[in-house]
Amino acid sequence: MKFSLTTMIVSAAVMAGVATAYNPIGQPCDTPGVVWCGKVVGFNGGNAFIYECASTGIIVFSAGCGCPSCCIPISGGAYCFNEKA
Numbered sequence: 001m002k003f004s005l006t007t008m009i010v011s012a013a014v015m016a017g018v019a020t021a022y023n024p025i026g027q028p029c030d031t032p033g034v035v036w037c038g039k040v041v042g043f044n045g046g047n048a049f050i051y052e053c054a055s056t057g058i059i060v061f062s063a064g065c066g067c068p069s070c071c072i073p074i075s076g077g078a079y080c081f082n083e084k085a
Contacts, residue, residue: 025061029053035062037071037078050078 023040035052043049048071050062065071065080072079 024051024059027059028057029059030057032057035073035077037073039068039071048080050080 023043024036024038025043031053032055033053035050037048038051039046039048044064047068048065050065050071051059052062054060063080066082070080070082072081
């Protein structure tokens with residue numbers, strides 16, 4: 001039986017009970033122009049980031065924030081702020 005490296009990694013994670021975080025970057029979307037805040041373990045150092053649904057229908061990374069809770073969604077977008085401010 002043939003196994004790929006990806007299959008083995010996913011299988012090991014499932015067997016170990018490890019939850020994998022969903023990373024939206026590169027995934028399809030159906031709301032072009034919409035901007036969100038995100039936070040994914042292992043992406044942007046675990047800090048918040050801003051991503052948007054591009055006109056191509058793919059979610060793209062827009063900006064990285066400096067801390068895990070430094071992204072604020074606002075009407076029409078999102079922004080990163082300095083947590084120490």
